[in-house]
Amino acid sequence: MIQTPAHVSTSQFLESAKSLAATAKSLHARGWMLGTSGNLSAVVHPEPLLIAMTPSGVDKGELSAEQILLVDEHAQVVFGPKAKPSDETLLHLEIVKLRQAGAVLHTHSVWNTILSDRFADQRGLIIEGYEMLKGLAGVKTHEHREWLPIVDNSQDMTALSAYIRAILTEQPHVHGILINKHGLYSWGKDPREAKRHIEILEFLLETVGRTMEIKR
């Protein structure tokens, strides 16, 4: 695969790939993508759908743009180095399609892991009253009440896609989804907005978690 498909220029793809690599380095530095955890994608072409996707099993602190893959709507690699895309590519594609997202980010932070576990039996948690919520697209006031749903974890990616599809269909206003003892998915109209959403949700989860310790 030495050429991008006709409807996508190589430079277009490389721009997305560079942006994902820079975001990966920043999120790894914060400890939100340790080991080889976490994955990132960005839409390169909407119709037919093509996304830039991180490969499976790479250290996000060392990821270079040259390692990013171009993947079609069936999760097949159409351009890039010989490598397997992340196992969770199906989840990224589901979110892109259902939310018209331009980018999807998935982090494994200590606080998102802890709270996904702590609130699992309530199927999610409410975050409300924080000014930071205004950084989420469409939220105009801190008086907003954000529901962050939690789905069960599964190694069956078709099953996990189905859970996520159900959440996004029934709860179209959410800005992120927690997977129990696994991590956080968020997205945005472009990589910049997706990164903003991840930083805000991670900040709010740490704030909620530490408030539980202080107020107890």
Next chain:
Amino acid sequence: MIQTPAHVSTSQFLESAKSLAATAKSLHARGWMLGTSGNLSAVVHPEPLLIAMTPSGVDKGELSAEQILLVDEHAQVVFGPKAKPSDETLLHLEIVKLRQAGAVLHTHSVWNTILSDRFADQRGLIIEGYEMLKGLAGVKTHEHREWLPIVDNSQDMTALSAYIRAILTEQPHVHGILINKHGLYSWGKDPREAKRHIEILEFLLETVGRTMEIKR
């Protein structure tokens, strides 16, 4: 707007803009300006008042000096790229006028958010006995008792300005103001002193918060 007003040289403005961009990067790295939260200003000319102000909605870890706006006392942009100044420009102007500040910084940290919430019903918190307090302008001994007032949050910037004006008029000795579940404002005679005040108040808030956990 391709020229700065006659009474301000472009190089004067750029120096302030560079200083704000460097401070933004440092505060973002510490996790005190995640998402697009936080904003920064510095006085470029006192009379008529002109301040360098961060634009609305930018990532503070990527902010460059070229994105900073020059804004007059009515929050109107008089020089800089086509962009909207931060929504909270009015609060910055209020603080500059009432405290003769040369710079104003506003952070959203996990600890300032938690304590603004925890002490909201007491309208503020006392921080006393710490050597670190001596880093606040005018404080000569650790035996100082610093009152850090908390105001309610509001999306009405005129209302929020009024709360802050009331605090600064009635309590002229404070070095910072918390807005409930929103963030911290501090200031100084110049950008260096404002940064020092922010670092000290953030340090003290984390110390007070963690002491509550340990001593409980």
Next chain:
Amino acid sequence: MIQTPAHVSTSQFLESAKSLAATAKSLHARGWMLGTSGNLSAVVHPEPLLIAMTPSGVDKGELSAEQILLVDEHAQVVFGPKAKPSDETLLHLEIVKLRQAGAVLHTHSVWNTILSDRFADQRGLIIEGYEMLKGLAGVKTHEHREWLPIVDNSQDMTALSAYIRAILTEQPHVHGILINKHGLYSWGKDPREAKRHIEILEFLLETVGRTMEIKR
């Protein structure tokens, strides 16, 4: 010792040394190798066994590839600057031999120290249900139950080697070992896998520790 042994090229050794120095800097930055704590090794030649080993008593944030030593299976230096290899070289050699490891890393983090103490009387702790576990070699599902054994600390390196040999013989499936109030050992088939395992185990220990605070 101005030449590497005949069966190892200098460039081969230097490649391992550079990789260890880069890993040391990264782990020191995270606060997992403060002071002169922690040590790192990588197999350079399997038979006769030669490993690249960090010297004793150096700051891991300043370690350069030129300071790394080439050490044989009896912990004798066969190439490199005039310096003593880490006191814990015997433990590295034991792990390399028993696990066919290509690299061994040893960190002293706040959380691994706390949990090694907290669970010492149970001789280890169970970590289960986390997606992050899948980053450990051979683990295919988050439903995995990882046992992380804890051994007593000792200044007698022969005794400590024996404890570790016993653990690795009786419990061949573990991915790491805690030494009580001392630190964590982990390993991998190569330096990259060893670093992945360390990041994952450190992440999980912090998660388990903070969960105890939240759920209490």
Next chain:
Amino acid sequence: MIQTPAHVSTSQFLESAKSLAATAKSLHARGWMLGTSGNLSAVVHPEPLLIAMTPSGVDKGELSAEQILLVDEHAQVVFGPKAKPSDETLLHLEIVKLRQAGAVLHTHSVWNTILSDRFADQRGLIIEGYEMLKGLAGVKTHEHREWLPIVDNSQDMTALSAYIRAILTEQPHVHGILINKHGLYSWGKDPREAKRHIEILEFLLETVGRTMEIKR
């Protein structure tokens, strides 16, 4: 003062100054010298005593070697830019003389502040059983019991020197001193050992503090 005294070469002084500036940047990055807190010194000449000393009121993250002062045993500046040495120069000189130290470091961390307060009524705290203790000069086993004394804070530097002199005379084996709600002093035979001691004591204080939360 355009020349160093006859018995000290400029290059000798600059080497110490560079080392202090690099250490300051590293400790500021860890949040242990926020605001303008903390100060650092290194012996440049033993007899007559001359030390490199950080100036008063500078941001330790921006400190350059050119800002460091050469100070004599009476705390008088004998070489360097027009600036005042740190107010706490007397304490550095006291420690240098009583412990034959080659470098002295003083940090204000969140954890050293909290524990100095928590254990103030016991005049110190015991830290024992940790492998990390072996990084302190002269400690050969983790079975060591380190006593970290706490003195009252004072703005009278002569009084504070006297407290520290009393501690160091009566308790010659300590590796550091906490000042209540103020910070930590540690030292070493050279800047490298002093930095090692600070990193180790800060690590141990955080470990002791968090263990109190977990075990409660």
